[in-house]
Amino acid sequence: MSAPAVRRPEPKRPEPAAELSATERRAEKARGRIGVGLIVPGFVYLLLFFAAPVFVLLAMSLYAKPPGAETGVFVPAFEISNYAVALSQYWEPLVRSFLFAGIATVLALLIGYTMAYLVAVRLRQHKLLASILLVILIAPFFSSFVLRTQAWKQILADEGFVVEALRFVAILPEDGRLTATSIAVVAGLTYNFLPFMTLPIYASLERLDTRLLEAAGDLYASPMTAFRRVTLPLSMPGVFAGTLLTFIPASGDYINAAILGNNRDTSMIGQVIDSRFFQIVDYPMAAALSTVLMVVILILVMLYIRKFGTKELF
Amino acid sequence: MSTEATTTAATDQQDGGAVVPGASGGADLVIEHVSKRFAAFTAVDDLSLTIPSGSFFALLGPSGCGKSTTLRMVAGLEQPSEGRLRIGDEDVTDLPSHRRPVNTVFQSYALFPHMSVLDNVAFGLKQRKVRDAVARAKEALELVELGHLAGRRPAQLSGGQQQRVALARAVVNKPQVLLLDEPLGALDMKLRRQMQVELKQIQTELGLTFVHVTHDQEEAMTMADVVAVMNEGRIEQMGAPRELYELPRTAFVANFLGKSNLMHGTVVGREGDYLLVEAAGGVQRLRTDRAVAHDGAVVLGVRPEKMRIFTSGEETVPAGHNRLDGTIIDASFTGVSTEYLVDVPGVGTVGTFTQNMGQATGRAGDPAVMCWDPDFTFGLAGDDDVAAGAAERDA
Structure with missing residues (x-):
């Protein structure tokens, strides 16, 4: 291809805005004051209900138990060793929490993306069907989280039809069970956090301009390639939000592990914190574990954002 | 009725010398008795026409006359209810869009918002595993005078610039047939006139077969070698612009x-x-x-x-x-x-x-x-x- 003959003048840029008049400057200032005024309530709220509790938590994690004191009595100190104990004693449930949360996030991503894609892209022309599926997707939100997990315990119980059916087709051995296993805990996490994964992805895919897929097809991309090169990258904001909304609460969750797990090899860090606080009444240890959990999540999320999140998508 | 119309069209073409000698780089596009029905509505009704290789062909008609549907069938984005489509010697009726040797400049441009201008233009070449895809994409951007904006995202360009990227993204593949679906519809009058001249220049330069869908009669007349006026899914008349203007038959x-x-x-x-x-x-x-x-x-x-x-x-x-x-x-x-x-x-x-x-x-x-x-x-x-x-x- 050779260069064309004519060179066209660059399009004119819009004129720069004229200098602000005095009245406009005053209005501008007034707007600034209103802005500050609007920020204050939110700022105070954050200070009271986020910054202060976190400070209290951090302080508590360094308290010490005076020798010979009663259960539940601690004094302010700078007991760094609380963290050493916490990590050496409870590294196992801590690692397991992130492992379970990670697996549950991946599973929820696979299931959630498929569902969101089906509703938002494939069934876009069938408004009614898409709406019904969306309602079904959100409906579980209307009943309690704990209740739903209890229900799963019933469904997956040793005498339940699921286990019996699985035993019958020999997927499970004769004495095999589902409750009180890691599989049940991960399945519970996946199930319970699925809407948090699906809805952001749905929101992303719903905005996808399907004409872009036609354009990709027109430019020799097979449907599979068009998905990989166009649909998937354009839904990344949803995937990103969904994975964070799933992974973060799932790693701190203890309901699923408590109801669907056992006390030996499925306990998660949330369960440990719960028992430190309310049963053993070891506040500094519970606070130290909470802090570790928070910091690790923060580091993991930051790594994740650095790896995938900084790319400007538009 | 429809058969009559198409027969008339064919005769016009022969009598009026509307067939443009084929230039290299394109292929004849043959549409044979193609119909497209959506439920109760017939968008295209038994349409037959031959668009000779290397010509600039305009499908002109009011909105809803079936011109865009015809174009989408050629592109493989709609499947005809009846009839066959051939490009050169190949029957493409049953080929999916990504296997057809055609490219489209969409009315909405349909640029990929998450890719740079250069990546947009190189997309088709990369899909076909062309070796120097990036170099050729740069050349195409130069052709539309946007070489200096290669690193930008489409959203950072003006409407006219986006239009040119869409054009570059299509022509860079040197398709046998280039389809233009109201490509200038979103531009203002001045830019439109300018792009008309440029499009015509590019077509002459590359010698590709251009099929241009438009509702703007002036646009069709100034740019096309052959114009087919479409109405209600059928071709009313086809011929060189001057011939259509001087001797309308309906x-x-x-x-x-x-x-x-x-x-x-x-x-x-x-x-x-x-x-x-x-x-x-x-x-x-x-x-x-x-x-x-x-x-x-x-x-x-x-x-x-x-x-x-x-x-x-x-x-x-x-x-x-x-x-x-x-x-x-x-x-x-x-x-x-x-x-x-x-x-x-x-x-x-x-x-x-x-x-x-x-x-x-x-x-x-x-x-x-x-x-x-x-x-x-x-x-x-x-x-x-x-x-x-x-x-x-x-x-």
Whole structure:
């Protein structure tokens, strides 16, 4: 291809805005004051209900138990060793929490993306069907989280039809069970956090301009390639939000592990914190574990954002 | 009916020499008896046409006439209900869009928002695993003079620039047929004119077959070698722009492609090469070879600029000219010319204009005489709707 003959003048840029008049400057200032005024309530709220509790938590994690004191009595100190104990004693449930949360996030991503894609892209022309599926997707939100997990315990119980059916087709051995296993805990996490994964992805895919897929097809991309090169990258904001909304609460969750797990090899860090606080009444240890959990999540999320999140998508 | 229309079109093409000699780089696009039905609605009705390789072909018609659907079927984005599509020697009817040697410039541009301008242009080449994809994409961007914006995202470009990226993204693949779906529809008038010239230049330079869908008759006429006027899923008439304009064969074409003054009449005799037609209170002459119907009721037509209007009562109508007498309803002086609307009994409102040669301007209420060389008269079928296409033209 050779260069064309004519060179066209660059399009004119819009004129720069004229200098602000005095009245406009005053209005501008007034707007600034209103802005500050609007920020204050939110700022105070954050200070009271986020910054202060976190400070209290951090302080508590360094308290010490005076020798010979009663259960539940601690004094302010700078007991760094609380963290050493916490990590050496409870590294196992801590690692397991992130492992379970990670697996549950991946599973929820696979299931959630498929569902969101089906509703938002494939069934876009069938408004009614898409709406019904969306309602079904959100409906579980209307009943309690704990209740739903209890229900799963019933469904997956040793005498339940699921286990019996699985035993019958020999997927499970004769004495095999589902409750009180890691599989049940991960399945519970996946199930319970699925809407948090699906809805952001749905929101992303719903905005996808399907004409872009036609354009990709027109430019020799097979449907599979068009998905990989166009649909998937354009839904990344949803995937990103969904994975964070799933992974973060799932790693701190203890309901699923408590109801669907056992006390030996499925306990998660949330369960440990719960028992430190309310049963053993070891506040500094519970606070130290909470802090570790928070910091690790923060580091993991930051790594994740650095790896995938900084790319400007538009 | 549809078969008739297409047959007429085919004949026109042969007679009028509308077939453009094929340049290298393109392939003939053959559409054979293609129909497309959506539930109860027939968008394209038994359409047959051959678009010769290397030509700039325009499908012109009002919205909803089936032109975009035709284009989408060629692109593989819609499946025809009936009929076959061939490009060169290959039957592409059953090929999915990504296997067809065609590329499209979409009305919405459909640029990938998450990719740079350069990646957008290189997309097709990369899919086909062309070796120097990036270098060639850069070349294509130079062709549309956007080389300096290669790193930008589409959203950072103006409408006109996006349009050019869309064009570069399609032509860089050197498709056998390039489809343009109202590509200039979103641009303002000035940019539109400029892009029309550029598109034509690029087409001439690359020698590709361009199929351009538009509802803008001026755009179609200035750019295309061959124009097919579509209406209600069928081709009304096809030919070179000049031929379509000078000799429309249906009232729809006469009204949609430029303006026409149409009047009902009856053939009353013959005189040499002319038919004598009684219309508007007099006998008008019409060349036999310019008439669709040769006896009984006919519709006479003449383009406004072919008429002369006399308002002073002093001029004499040249011998042998067709003549209409009426009363001026409205005269608007535009500087270069004066445009007249004249009420002619038995015909209705006739429009014409005169170039400003210093003569006096007639006023509303004045009597006027209009005349024209009978060779400019065209004859349509007597049952044609004289208003067809006029509303669509002004839409």
